[in-house]
């Protein structure tokens with residue numbers, strides 16, 4: 001990403017002027033998009049087992065199911081996303097082997113879900129990991145274990161695997177009818193706006209270096225290790241929109257870029273994102289490497305599904321899939337947990353000394369409702385709905401400018417663009433899978449979620465293709481398959497006051513030294529690093545209490 005765009009050049013001005021005409025032409029071509037034939041396109045709605053999760057709305061009915069099995073274990077982990085798998089790996093590595101993990105879905109991985117076809121694997125959720133700060137030692141060690149770090153140079157800087165470091169060209173933006181390099185708008189952007197963009201990134205650099213009175217970095221990952229200095233934390237009390245207004249950042253191009261960033265990272269808007277979280281995204285990336293820079297990312301065709309599978313493979317204690325945990329009760333020896341086998345509708349009853357609940361809070365509240373009725377509201381936890389679509393294509397009509405990159409974003413459109421899932425595959429193959437991401441930020445999350453659940457496959461398909469046709473006129477004819485996944489509660493959105501507010505802190509507290517909580521939403525931002533950290537934190541707490 002170029003953080004210091006120069007003033008507009010004459011060459012760029014000429015390109016921009018001719019691009020204006022191209023935009024008009026493209027605009028005219030898209031008028032009839034909805035009437036294109038899509039009958040040749042295969043596919044459908046795919047996704048996690050919503051029916052299983054919705055069973056938690058009627059827990060009394062679950063208690064009536066016949067019991068088929070009784071089990072005991074030292075530590076029971078509920079939830080097989082990154083946080084639950086991270087807890088399991090950590091416990092196993094520390095010698096705690098009597099661990100059982102329950103996952104309600106048919107696969108582990110949670111939001112790092114992925115699919116695969118003859119052309120490529122492709123993500124349905126999380127798809128990249130920025131290279132970490134070296135002080136995040138646990139994560140660096142994990143990346144070494146999975147072969148993402150292949151060694152260290154003489155300055156002890158990690159050397160990342162060329163297979164996993166995102167290859168060039170990495171990012172492009174379709175703006176004014178032209179694919180420019182990088183996502184910060186440059187093409188056709190007036191000088192005064194470029195100046196503001198430059199000032200914003202200068203401010204980010206200052207925040208990157210900043211430390212609080214306690215000597216801690218103002219912004220870091222895991223965010224729990226960030227400074228407690230009020231000077232920085234008070235940024236959490238206002239929205240990112242208010243912060244930008246206060247600082248005089250009025251450029252529509254800068255505002256678009258930051259809106260895009262909030263939507264992409266948090267599924268929220270400038271108004272619904274805490275200023276602390278908005279700045280954290282930019283100011284916390286401090287990765288170092290022998291062969292990459294701080295903004296480099298690691299990616300795989302299956303996205304972070306690679307990392308989730310590796311976390312799973314690094315431990316050997318049992319995992320039971322299709323088991324929906326609920327009804328936690330304290331017992332004489334620890335905790336009793338019920339689980340519904342969603343395939344057979346039978347109950348498994350488990351007795352555990354300690355339980356780690358690695359589920360999002362909108363589910364957790366149902367699991368612990370008898371023990372902590374006060375957790376039943378979770379009003380501060382807001383979740384963004386998302387739609388992700390994988391399109392299998394036999395070609396991509398290319399507009400003017402930079403060719404296909406890993407990340408491809410279209411200025412001022414409904415989605416946050418698409419990634420090329422087989423980007424890391426160096427073979428020159430016209431057949432590709434592209435993964436389209438759209439956070440549903442136009443309406444309140446509840447309204448958008450309900451609408452998303454009732455939107456048909458054909459309606460999504462039309463919306464997605466209409467948008468892609470703007471930058472890739474004629475793409476519909478090249479599409480053979482589209483699979484669409486709706487994430488009703490895709491990721492936690494860090495609304496103003498949430499990151500350093502009380503509700504998040506309270507939700508982390510264990511119950512009676514027996515039930516511990518791990519999930520990325522307990523960090524207030526939904527990224528692999530935080531899920532990985534929350535799993536280890538909860539595992540350490542549980543192990544100490546064993």
Ligand SMILES: Cc1cc2nc3c(=O)[nH]c(=O)nc-3n(C[C@H](O)[C@H](O)[C@H](O)COP(=O)(O)OP(=O)(O)OC[C@H]3O[C@@H](n4cnc5c(N)ncnc54)[C@H](O)[C@@H]3O)c2cc1C
Pocket residue numbers: 048078079080081082083084102103104105108109110111112124125126127128129304323324325326358359360363386388437487489490491518519520521526527528529531
């Ligand atoms: C569209 C999208 C794109 C994303 N992109 C990125 C990205 O590029 N990079 C990144 O770092 N992060 C990304 N994320 C964030 C991602 O959520 C986190 O990185 C991480 O995977 C979250 O892991 P988790 O364990 O905290 O939660 P989850 O993934 O939510 O895992 C929770 C697990 O618990 C299971 N479960 C729930 N209830 C029960 C129950 N009662 N019994 C048994 N099992 C249960 C669920 O099925 C699930 O498997 C993205 C998220 C989405 C939605």
